[in-house]
Amino acid sequence: MPKTRSTKKNKRIMKVLVTDGMSAEGIQVLKSAGHEVVEESINQNELSEKIKGYDAIIVRSATKVTKEVIDASDLRAIGRAGVGTDNIDKDAAKAKGIPVLNTPAASSISVAELAIGHMFATSRFLHVGKKGMSDNGWPKKQYSKGIELTGKTLGIVGLGNIGVELAKRAKGLGMRVIASDPAKNEDPYADIVTEDELFKIADFISFHVPAKKDGSAYISENEIDQMKDGVVLINCARGGCIDERALLLALNSGKVRAAGIDVFENEPITDNQSKLVDHPNVSVSPHIGGSTLEAQTRVGIEIADKINQTLNL
Numbered sequence: 001m002p003k004t005r006s007t008k009k010n011k012r013i014m015k016v017l018v019t020d021g022m023s024a025e026g027i028q029v030l031k032s033a034g035h036e037v038v039e040e041s042i043n044q045n046e047l048s049e050k051i052k053g054y055d056a057i058i059v060r061s062a063t064k065v066t067k068e069v070i071d072a073s074d075l076r077a078i079g080r081a082g083v084g085t086d087n088i089d090k091d092a093a094k095a096k097g098i099p100v101l102n103t104p105a106a107s108s109i110s111v112a113e114l115a116i117g118h119m120f121a122t123s124r125f126l127h128v129g130k131k132g133m134s135d136n137g138w139p140k141k142q143y144s145k146g147i148e149l150t151g152k153t154l155g156i157v158g159l160g161n162i163g164v165e166l167a168k169r170a171k172g173l174g175m176r177v178i179a180s181d182p183a184k185n186e187d188p189y190a191d192i193v194t195e196d197e198l199f200k201i202a203d204f205i206s207f208h209v210p211a212k213k214d215g216s217a218y219i220s221e222n223e224i225d226q227m228k229d230g231v232v233l234i235n236c237a238r239g240g241c242i243d244e245r246a247l248l249l250a251l252n253s254g255k256v257r258a259a260g261i262d263v264f265e266n267e268p269i270t271d272n273q274s275k276l277v278d279h280p281n282v283s284v285s286p287h288i289g290g291s292t293l294e295a296q297t298r299v300g301i302e303i304a305d306k307i308n309q310t311l312n313l
C-alpha cells in the first residue's frame with residue numbers, strides 16, 4: 001500500500017493515481033500543486049486493493065471505478081479525463097460524498113472540425129480521391145462534380161458545446177446555419193428552428209445530441225423521408241444516432257446524397273456494417289472526433305485543475 005508523506009509544514013502530500021494515461025501537461029499541473037502522481041495501469045481485479053492510500057484517481061474509459069473500488073478507498077475525488085462517466089459508479093461515489101469530475105467541453109473544437117472535415121470530404125470526393133487515383137490514375141471527370149459549402153444551409157441537431165463550435169465555423173465558411181435544440185430559444189451563431197423545419201430546409205444535417213436513454217435512433221426512415229432530396233448527413237455524436245440500415249437504404253436510393261460517420265452502432269465495426277463503411281458516398285473515421293493532440297492536452301490540464309481544486313478544498 002502506498003505510504004503518505006508529509007511536508008516540512010506538516011501539510012500532507014496528496015496522492016493521485018492515473019491509470020489510463022494522461023497528457024504530460026496535465027501530469028505537470030498535478031505535480032506543480034505539490035501532489036504525488038503515480039501513473040500505473042492496474043489490472044481491474046487488483047484495483048480495490050491498490051486504491052488504498054490514494055486521495056484521487058484519474059481514469060479515461062478503460063478503468064472501471066466500481067462500487068467495490070470506491071468502498072475500498074479513501075478517495076476525495078474521481079476524475080474522468082474525457083466526457084462520458086459510464087465507467088464510474090456515480091451512485092456509489094455520491095453515497096460517499098466523492099465528486100466525480102470530467103471535461104465535457106475539452107474536445108468540442110476537435111469534434112466540430114471533424115464534422116466539417118466529413119462535409120468537405122463528401123462534397124469534393126476526398127475520401128475516395130486517393131484510392132481513385134491509385135486505381136485509375138487520373139479520375140478527374142469522375143470527381144469534377146463536387147459542390148461548395150458556401151451558400152448551403154447547415155442544420156445542427158443539438159446545439160450544445162460541439163454544436164456551437166460547429167455553428168461558428170460553418171458561419172465562417174459562408175453557410176446559413178440553423179439548429180434545433182429543446183434547450184435553446186436563441187443563439188448568436190444559428191437560427192433556432194423546429195426539428196421538422198430543419199429537416200425540410202437543410203442541405204447538410206449534423207448531429208450533436210446525447211445518446212437516447214433507451215439506445216434508440218434519432219433518425220430512421222420516417223425522419224429521412226422528411227428531409228430534402230440529396231441531403232448530406234453527418235454523425236460525429238454517438239453510434240446508432242442515425243439508424244445504419246435506414247441510412248444505407250437512403251444512400252442507395254439517392255435520397256441521402258452522402259454521409260460522414262465517426263461513430264458506429266458497433267465499434268469496432270463488424271462485417272454487417274461493411275456495406276455502409278465501403279459505400280462510395282460515405283466518408284468514415286474510427287471514432288476519433290475528440291482525438292487530437294490539442295484536445296488531449298486540454299483534457300489533461302482541465303481534469304488536473306479540477307482535481308487540484310477539489311483536493312485543496
Ligand SMILES: NC(=O)c1ccc[n+]([C@@H]2O[C@H](COP(=O)([O-])OP(=O)(O)OC[C@H]3O[C@@H](n4cnc5c(N)ncnc54)[C@H](O)[C@@H]3O)[C@@H](O)[C@H]2O)c1
Pocket residue numbers: 083104105107108111157158159160161162163180181182183184208209210211236237238262263287288289290291
Ligand atoms: N465523436 C467523438 O469522438 C465525440 C467526442 C465528444 C463528444 N461526442 C458526442 O457528441 C455529442 C454532443 O456532445 P456535446 O459535448 O456537444 O454535448 P452537450 O451536452 O454540450 O450538447 C448536447 C445538446 O443536445 C441537446 N439535445 C438533447 N436532446 C435533443 C434533441 N432531441 N434534439 C435536439 N437537441 C437535443 C441538448 O439540449 C444539448 O444542448 C454527445 O453524444 C457526445 O457523446 C462525440
